[in-house]
Amino acid sequence: MRSSLLIVLILTGLFIRIEGQNLPGDDNLKTASTNVRGAQYPKITKDLRVVFQIKAPDVQKLQVKMEKVYDMVKDDKGVWTVTTDPQVPGFHYYFLLIDGYQVSDPASETFFGWQRMSSGIEIPEAGTDFYSIKNVPHGDLRSKWYRSSVTGEWRRCYIYCPPGYDDNVKKNYPVLYLQHGSGEDERGWGVQGHVDIIMDNLISESKAVPMLVVMDQGYATRVGETIQAPRPQGGTASSEQSAFEEVITKDLLPFIDSHFKTLPGKNNRALAGLSMGAGQALQISTRNLDKFAWIGAFSGGGRLTPESDLKTVYSGAFADASKFNKEVKLLWMGVGTAEGPGVKNFHETLTKLGINNKYYESPGTAHEWQTWRKCLYEFAPLLFKK
């Protein structure tokens, strides 16, 4: 009995010490904005560590998978805790690993990413409020069904309509087509990206002109073809890429132009996207320079090296710089500095070729939504202005 008691005391003392290290005082902790209503944890410390606390007495092994895997520690009441390293501000997907099996966390909202519903946590960025809701006029975000002749299915797209869109019945608007990345879908820009709030804020400060933003699902399978199994690395097969291009040009553009008050012509149309969507934006726009005069590539796309055959790469669009510069109002690319050098190399190669382009770096951010929110914030003000 005595030795058992001693062991209990040692273990308890040990646990308290661990708990004391792991859990700062509650006044330093803030419940994450991505928690579901009423969930107290995860919480965020002042130095942007995340504190997880989960009651799961019968679970054998519990870990949190964020930028790395953190082992949680269970107390004698079956409550598991862990405190992570300081996180980069922005939105991060994360998971629980229960005996190694990856699931989402019941305490957080889920978001379509990694080809599944994934937990997400919002780490606040001090001094940054361009994606916070403010007391300014608000537009709305509409989901709309349209029939695709290419896929033979009903597809859902989202359309951001700027403040006053319904009141100004005779006013027509330019359109930014804005695509998500691999493993995400048409919901991404509205939910993870806060596209409506970013655009409301930009428009209210007269930084961006009022525009529509159309967000479609970046996957398409032709009638009669079978859906490709998702690949671990993401992306889509080439037949799906060309099917998606046809969806955009044959189905979506005419649908938007006939159902919304749009300004006609390529000079009033932009195509941009992030990661896989950046590649799609570059491929589709360069093949359709009669339809899009503004191009944005966030964290992706740059399949161009000094060795590339300019006659074939990107449909030969970069073979004649002066022609390209005349046809395209803006070619813009952005990337987080914690990503690789691919986008910067692309920018430099283009510049050497005499192709006008703009390049932006988001400081300290990775291949994540904070980079893409900042890209949109930098890119949208340049659109439809010359």
Next chain:
Amino acid sequence: MRSSLLIVLILTGLFIRIEGQNLPGDDNLKTASTNVRGAQYPKITKDLRVVFQIKAPDVQKLQVKMEKVYDMVKDDKGVWTVTTDPQVPGFHYYFLLIDGYQVSDPASETFFGWQRMSSGIEIPEAGTDFYSIKNVPHGDLRSKWYRSSVTGEWRRCYIYCPPGYDDNVKKNYPVLYLQHGSGEDERGWGVQGHVDIIMDNLISESKAVPMLVVMDQGYATRVGETIQAPRPQGGTASSEQSAFEEVITKDLLPFIDSHFKTLPGKNNRALAGLSMGAGQALQISTRNLDKFAWIGAFSGGGRLTPESDLKTVYSGAFADASKFNKEVKLLWMGVGTAEGPGVKNFHETLTKLGINNKYYESPGTAHEWQTWRKCLYEFAPLLFKK
């Protein structure tokens, strides 16, 4: 070696037998429409059993929690399987239990229910297509931010706008305010309920008049009050109920009337809801008969017995039947036959009191979305017609 081989053969034989029992031929199986893109399981058999198959080699115990808890069986490759009993058609929340800890299934979409992001599975109903997307004119579903003077916060509501809403700039529309149940939120009717598709179908067949449907979050906490922790049984505290009533009458109604093309007056306004939302619809409408003339209560609300004090219950609205019948165009209630007798008793008590009301039963369905979809399908055609 020989005995090991024998054991392997026995185990393999055993597994094949179990698999044979659990997994009907693939031609009998249909991937659930609620699966995330590319997920093969869960699948549904012709007799509406659900087949789950999950690879989780290191998990010790895996169960599926639907209308009851099913133990899954693991094979020697770490793949767990189970086939459920036949399910009632409609939408069901479900969970995985990993060592008893409840999480959502990575293979399915998640939906806000049970105060968390919950897995959902759609079981098809033969011969029923009123909530299937058809080749008819489609409206849209808009999310919109509005400022609440009551809660001091920005709130998000959803608005269904019928086909042609933007084209008919001079046409004004009646409004149905439609509330979710406890543990769900303003997303419920759009995502789980398919409100847009049901309304599109009803309107295209001229069964319902074109109307707006407004869906708000049924929770509200006054400025300075702390949020109530969710209760396991759901529902909200009484201070939150009255705060929500004020949000509806002081914030939301004026916001909708000033931002959308609405027809004025109580005769053009309906208030309905499901479960907790049914209670809110009855409480708020009977206290505000100057604002709502059409009332719907789906699977809830009936706090009225022969012993109730008619002067106080529901703000005395049922004390004078002829006055009520003159002021209210429609009092409608619906329930699934697999639910309790509460709503039917409420209907019968009201009828005995001389209160005009309509009562609907959804055959075989429980306290679930299939009941509420059918309630909307029966209720909406009666609105704004006399």
